[in-house]
Amino acid sequence: MFSSHSVIFDVDVPRLIKIPRNLCERHLFVKGAFESVWMIFGKSIRDEIYVEELILLKKSLVSRYFFRIDPIEWMENILDRQKKGLSYIGMAHSHLSRTIKPSPLDIRFMMECPGEVWLIVSIPLRKITAWTWSRGDIINIKVKCI
Numbered sequence: 001m002f003s004s005h006s007v008i009f010d011v012d013v014p015r016l017i018k019i020p021r022n023l024c025e026r027h028l029f030v031k032g033a034f035e036s037v038w039m040i041f042g043k044s045i046r047d048e049i050y051v052e053e054l055i056l057l058k059k060s061l062v063s064r065y066f067f068r069i070d071p072i073e074w075m076e077n078i079l080d081r082q083k084k085g086l087s088y089i090g091m092a093h094s095h096l097s098r099t100i101k102p103s104p105l106d107i108r109f110m111m112e113c114p115g116e117v118w119l120i121v122s123i124p125l126r127k128i129t130a131w132t133w134s135r136g137d138i139i140n141i142k143v144k145c146i
């Protein structure tokens, strides 16, 4: 077993991620119907994360079984949001299935990015779950649309 250390959060694992309701309704549930991938930006205060912005990735390749992030688009978004004082929180993507847990491939990518929070949006269930990889395990984080 190995231990991972987050460079993003004050604490290792956040307890709760709060997403503005309009981002849940108009962004995740609507645009998520087309196998979408977003970058999540916001602020981390103690063990809670406040999502402030979701950036839909346009240059990245998204299919039913995998997605490939365009590294230049990814880095440009991070640098741009840093100027606004927002931190990179992680990734969000939609599942067109009734699966709300990370796929084996999702987990593999999460293992490469410990400390990132991943949101999974199940379109048929209209449900959002959050996950992070910490200390050699996949951790479920509570999600609230506020």
Ligand SMILES: [Zn+2]
Binding pocket: 093, 094, 095, 102, 103, 106, 120
């Ligand atoms: Zn997935």
